[in-house]
Amino acid sequence: MTKVFTIGAGTSAARAPRARADRPPWQERPSVAGQSAKGLSLGGVLAVMLVPLWIVVVTSLATPGAVNRAGGLVIWPDGFTLQAYREILTDPTIRTALIVSLGITVAGTALSMVVSVLCAYGLSRPRSPGHRLILVLLIVTMFVSGGLIPTFLVVTGLGGYGQWWALILPNAVSVFNILVLRSFYAKTSAELIDAARMDGAGDWRILRSVVLPTSRAVTAVIALFYAVGYWNSFFTVMLYMPTDSEKWPLQYVLLTYVNRGAGMPGSVNAGFGMAHAQTAPLSTQMAVVVLTLVPLLIVYPFVQKNFRAGVLTGAVKG
Amino acid sequence: MVVPAIVLLLVFNYAPLFGLLTAFQYYDPPAGVWNSDWAGFDQFRLLFADPLFWGALRNTLYLGLVQLVLFFPIPIALALLLNSVLSVRVRNFIQSVVYLPHFFSWVLVITIFQQMLGGAGALNQFLRSHDLQTWDITTNPGTFVLLVTSQVVWKEAGWGIVVFLAALSAVNPGLYEAAAVDGAGPFRRMWHITLPGLRTVIVLMLVLRLGGTLSVGFEQFLIQRDAVGHETAEVLDTYAFYYGITTGDYSLGAAAGLFKSVISLLLIWGANKLAHFFGEDGLYRR
Numbered sequence: 172m173t174k175v176f177t178i179g180a181g182t183s184a185a186r187a188p189r190a191r192a193d194r195p196p197w198q199e200r201p202s203v204a205g206q207s208a209k210g211l212s213l214g215g216v217l218a219v220m221l222v223p224l225w226i227v228v229v230t231s232l233a234t235p236g237a238v239n240r241a242g243g244l245v246i247w248p249d250g251f252t253l254q255a256y257r258e259i260l261t262d263p264t265i266r267t268a269l270i271v272s273l274g275i276t277v278a279g280t281a282l283s284m285v286v287s288v289l290c291a292y293g294l295s296r297p298r299s300p301g302h303r304l305i306l307v308l309l310i311v312t313m314f315v316s317g318g319l320i321p322t323f324l325v326v327t328g329l330g331g332y333g334q335w336w337a338l339i340l341p342n343a344v345s346v347f348n349i350l351v352l353r354s355f356y357a358k359t360s361a362e363l364i365d366a367a368r369m370d371g372a373g374d375w376r377i378l379r380s381v382v383l384p385t386s387r388a389v390t391a392v393i394a395l396f397y398a399v400g401y402w403n404s405f406f407t408v409m410l411y412m413p414t415d416s417e418k419w420p421l422q423y424v425l426l427t428y429v430n431r432g433a434g435m436p437g438s439v440n441a442g443f444g445m446a447h448a449q450t451a452p453l454s455t456q457m458a459v460v461v462l463t464l465v466p467l468l469i470v471y472p473f474v475q476k477n478f479r480a481g482v483l484t485g486a487v488k489g
Numbered sequence: 490m491v492v493p494a495i496v497l498l499l500v501f502n503y504a505p506l507f508g509l510l511t512a513f514q515y516y517d518p519p520a521g522v523w524n525s526d527w528a529g530f531d532q533f534r535l536l537f538a539d540p541l542f543w544g545a546l547r548n549t550l551y552l553g554l555v556q557l558v559l560f561f562p563i564p565i566a567l568a569l570l571l572n573s574v575l576s577v578r579v580r581n582f583i584q585s586v587v588y589l590p591h592f593f594s595w596v597l598v599i600t601i602f603q604q605m606l607g608g609a610g611a612l613n614q615f616l617r618s619h620d621l622q623t624w625d626i627t628t629n630p631g632t633f634v635l636l637v638t639s640q641v642v643w644k645e646a647g648w649g650i651v652v653f654l655a656a657l658s659a660v661n662p663g664l665y666e667a668a669a670v671d672g673a674g675p676f677r678r679m680w681h682i683t684l685p686g687l688r689t690v691i692v693l694m695l696v697l698r699l700g701g702t703l704s705v706g707f708e709q710f711l712i713q714r715d716a717v718g719h720e721t722a723e724v725l726d727t728y729a730f731y732y733g734i735t736t737g738d739y740s741l742g743a744a745a746g747l748f749k750s751v752i753s754l755l756l757i758w759g760a761n762k763l764a765h766f767f768g769e770d771g772l773y774r775r
Contacts, residue, residue, distance in 0.1 A: 194575055195662070197669040212570060213583060219643065220586050223601050226611055243614045244604060286493045293490035305491055312498055314754065317505025318746030319726065320733040324511065325504045328521070341501045344494050374490070395592075403594030406708055410734065426596045430603065430712065460600055467592055475585050478651065 224464075231255050231457035238453050255458035264416070265424060265459065272402060272420040273466075279339040279401040284394055286344055291352035292378045295359075309346045323410055333418070337411040338404065345400075348393045355389045356382050388477035395474045402466065421463050429456045512743040532744040542745065544720065545728035552634055552724065553702035559638050561698065564649030565691065569683065571650065572657045584654075587647025595708040598644050602636070603627050627713075630721040637709060652690055660686040692769040700757030703749050725749045 194200075201209075226244050233241075234250040241249070259265045294306060317325075322341060331337030359382050367377050383390065405422040412418050419427070507522075512532055514525040536542050567587070574580045590598065605611050608625040616623050626632055664682050673681065707726040714722040723731075725745060733742015757772075764771030 195666065197666045199669075199675065209570065209573065213574070216567070217583065217586055220590065220647070223605050223611075227601065227604065241614070242618060243609055244611045246611070286497065289490040290494035305495065308495065309498065312502040314757070315506065315750065316502060317508050318743065318750055319729050320739050320743040320746055321505035321508030321511060322501065323734060324508055324516075324522070324739060325501065329500075340497065344497045344501075346498075349494065399592045403592075403596075405594065405596055406711065409711075422594050422596050425600060426712065430596060430600050457604075460597065460604075463594070463597055471589065471592065472585075475588065476581075478588065 227457050227460050231454055231461050233454055235452065235454070243453065255452070255454040256462075258455055259458050259462060264419075264428075265421075265462070267417060268419055268421045268424040269462065271418060272422070275335070275338055275404075275420055276398050276401040276466075279343065280394055280398040282339065283343045283345070283348075283397040284390075287349050287352060287393065287397075288378070288383070288390070290344075291349045292356055292374075292382060294349070295353045295356035295382075296374075309349065313346050326411065331411060333412050333415055335418075338407045338420075339401070341407070342400065342404070345397070348396060352386075352389060352393055355386045359385055391474050392477045395470060398470070399467065402463075421459075425459055425463055429459055509743060509747055511740050512747045514740055516740040516743070518737075518739070528740065532740045533748070535741060536744050536748065541719075541723070542728060545723045545725050545745075548721065549703055549705060549724040552637060553705045555634050556638050556641055556705060557698055557702060560641055560646065561695065563642055563646045565653055565687065567646060568650040568653035568657060569679070572654065584647075584650075587650070589647070590644045591648035593644065595644075595706070595712060598640055599709070599712050602640055602643075606636070628716050630717045633713075633717045633721045637706065637713070640709060641706065649694075652694065653687060656687050656690040657683065689770055692764050692767075692771060696757065696760040696764055696771050699760040700753055702756060703753045 226246055229248050230238065230245045232248070232251055232253070232255070233245040234252045234254070237245050237249040294302065316322075326332075326337050326341055331340075363381055363385070364377055367381050372380065403422060405420070405426055408419060408423045416427075510522055511525070513528055513530070514522070515528045515531075516522070517525045571580060571583060574583070593601075603610060606625075607613070607627040608623070610627075613623045613625065626636055629636075660682060665678055668678050668682060703725060705724055707724070707730075710722050710724050710727050711730065714727055716722075719727075726749070729742040729745040729749070732738050732745065761771040
């Protein structure tokens with residue numbers, strides 16, 4: 172569907188007047204049909220991505236009256252109130268969950284980054300002792316794993332049930348991320364490092380003053396990957412603290428109260444006659460959805476432009 | 490400097506590998522791996538005698554293959570489409586939008602789908618207000634495979650284009666110019682230059698995805714399993730979770746997990762062999 176241009180227009184195209192400065196001279200001018208088909212399909216893709224988010228945000232800002240008038244989700248803004256946000260931010264469950272989520276994300280990301288950066292730097296220096304063996308040790312874990320049950324048994328065996336560290340440590344190291352970092356660090360100019368060494372800098376100093384500053388982009392991307400992983404995790408909660416509701420992070424609250432527990436009106440849960448004292452108002456539910464999105468939306472624009480660098484090396488060499 | 494990472498991997502990746510021994514035991518929590526009784530292959534015999542296990546295996550293969558077939562071409566098509574957009578601004582904007590859902594959690598994605606397509610969702614709200622037959626997609630076992638596939642497409646198709654876009658930008662632009670001068674139209678240029686340029690990456694991604702077929706979105710199914718019923722939504726991973734952790738039959742769960750891992754490794758190995766057979770690099774160069 173990409174190329175709906177008329178074939179055969181190619182030969183005279185080079186002489187045709189150029190419509191755009193960035194179109195190479197040899198490229199045909201696209202037909203109107205081709206251009207509009209392209210525009211339509213890209214517009215469609217954007218709509219599929221953005222319309223649901225739009226509806227969620229608009230509903231979270233809508234007054235109860237507007238929700239009633241619309242018979243549910245609100246598609247066009249109709250009145251405006253921050254009532255739903257005021258409610259969830261004063262709700263003790265959600266407030267605790269927000270703090271827990273932020274805490275796990277910050278602590279986990281910090282730990283993961285320190286461990287990964289150190290490991291990647293160590294492996295990026297040629298001729299470091301045991302280099303190949305350690306690399307093999309890392310890569311093996313990408314292909315074989317003990318799986319769910321043995322991991323669960325190890326973590327609970329170490330006393331992790333109901334503990335914060337059980338949500339962080341088991342997934343703190345991503346070998347994939349380490350390999351991406353390593354391939355970047357290995358590209359740091361050898362002259363620069365040699366010069367630093369001449370000046371008497373040790374490995375710590377080189378890492379801090381030479382390698383890290385020259386690879387900020389990839390470090391930011393990897394930090395985002397880790398942070399998103401911690402922020403989004405809910406399965407570890409289900410495994411290690413399914414009943415301690417006062418320790419739940421935001422995603423698990425979203426799952427429990429919005430996705431199933433509170434029984435979305437009309438979903439099966441509501442029909443099974445489970446004891447739902449009260450379904451939270453739709454705006455409030457949508458405000459919780461938005462709340463889980465906000466931190467991501469704040470960080471995303473700053474990191475997004477560096478994605479290609481970060482993902483590529485990993486994907487191609489991984 | 491590598492010590493902290495190695496310690497974490499030894500404890501949380503290598504110790505569980507050793508813990509796979511539970512699959513060959515009658516695991517008894519107080520006794521632990523060291524003192525539980527050996528079962529030989531009894532757990533696997535139990536597993537293979539369980540019709541629920543075969544149901545889970547069938548669902549896994551069915552859902553995994555449908556997802557593979559329907560999902561795989563979409564990022565490639567999207568990358569080609571995006572690559573043909575000349576304006577850098579427009580291209581960057583579209584990229585930032587389509588990458589975004591990759592960073593959403595499954596809880597969030599499924600909640601959004603429920604809000605759009607569920608019984609009280611936007612779609613049915615519209616149908617109801619126009620006196621049309623309502624259609625609850627999120628709880629219907631018949632359309633479950635399409636529902637989960639569209640969720641995967643919504644969440645991951647945009648992110649999937651990163652690799653292909655990079656491969657596209659690595660194609661030498663001189664080739665296009667030479668072909669155009671020789672009279673090749675857009676179709677022929679795509680067929681003879683663009684697609685061959687993508688071939689290595691396509692094969693690599695295919696090998697990786699085949700290896701992941703049995704691991705179809707665990708969290709995705711876990712969340713939706715109860716809404717559509719386990720007959721449709723139970724996959725090997727959720728089976729291991731429910732029979733291993735929820736009912737406490739650790740050895741049986743571990744056996745199911747081990748079975749899955751072995752088949753996955755075989756799949757990735759086979760796909761890689763096949764890639765080599767057709768003269769491609771696959772995971773590594775021969």
